[in-house]
Amino acid sequence: MPLRWQEVALPLFTILVLITLKYIPMTAHLPLSRAAGVVAFGYAAFLALRLVQPEDGVMVEGGWAELRPSLVEYFACYGAAALAAVLLFAVIVMGSVADATQLIATYVAVLLLALGSVGIGMAGLFTQTRWDNRQVRHRSATGRETVLDWADVRAVRPNWRGVTIAGPTGRITFSQFHGGAAQLATHAATRARRNAETATRAFAA
Numbered sequence: 472m473p474l475r476w477q478e479v480a481l482p483l484f485t486i487l488v489l490i491t492l493k494y495i496p497m498t499a500h501l502p503l504s505r506a507a508g509v510v511a512f513g514y515a516a517f518l519a520l521r522l523v524q525p526e527d528g529v530m531v532e533g534g535w536a537e538l539r540p541s542l543v544e545y546f547a548c549y550g551a552a553a554l555a556a557v558l559l560f561a562v563i564v565m566g567s568v569a570d571a572t573q574l575i576a577t578y579v580a581v582l583l584l585a586l587g588s589v590g591i592g593m594a595g596l597f598t599q600t601r602w603d604n605r606q607v608r609h610r611s612a613t614g615r616e617t618v619l620d621w622a623d624v625r626a627v628r629p630n631w632r633g634v635t636i637a638g639p640t641g642r643i644t645f646s647q648f649h650g651g652a653a654q655l656a657t658h659a660a661t662r663a664r665r666n667a668e669t670a671t672r673a674f675a676a
Contacts, residue, residue, distance in 0.1 A: 474521070477631065482514040501576055513550070520546055528651025537601040538649040548591040555584035594632060595646040602655060607636060609643040617641045624666055627659045
């Protein structure tokens with residue numbers, strides 16, 4: 472799928488905030504330049520992995536196509552977890568020599584990275600989305616399953632979590648970083664448009 476403006480704005484905003492904090496006396500002594508470098512390196516890796524993200528889903532048994540987590544999601548989830556572990560280890564080892572501001576900033580970074588890793592895993596790595604000619608199915612990380620018939624699909628909308636397919640019986644949201652997300656989004660949008668045209672003709676008749 473093409474890059475969204477959020478995927479460009481978020482890292483740029485993060486780097487801008489880190490640079491701004493560097494010129495505030497209370498946080499000027501923190502290693503913010505290194506943090507900005509880590510963000511820039513991570514974003515470069517993200518862009519490189521986005522280029523190799525598969526556009527089509529994986530065909531499985533029974534004529535189903537399935538979304539699969541991409542390298543972007545694996546990199547983000549396990550990379551954030553590893554970085555959180557490294558920072559936490561550094562806090563434990565250097566806690567006696569670091570000042571209070573550095574400790575608080577590092578703990579906040581560890582917490583944000585850990586929460587981000589868990590969120591990516593729950594929303595992307597441990598879910599399952601598949602579809603065939605009749606319906607689309609989604610199973611969440613907690614095991615909850617949602618099924619939508621293509622004939623009932625009413626709308627397809629992008630949002631901060633990915634792409635949402637909406638119908639009268641529920642909603643299915645999948646990550647735009649999944650391999651095959653572009654294929655599913657296009658297919659769902661086509662179905663929604665056909666359903667709207669059919670409903671319009673039926674109402675006119």
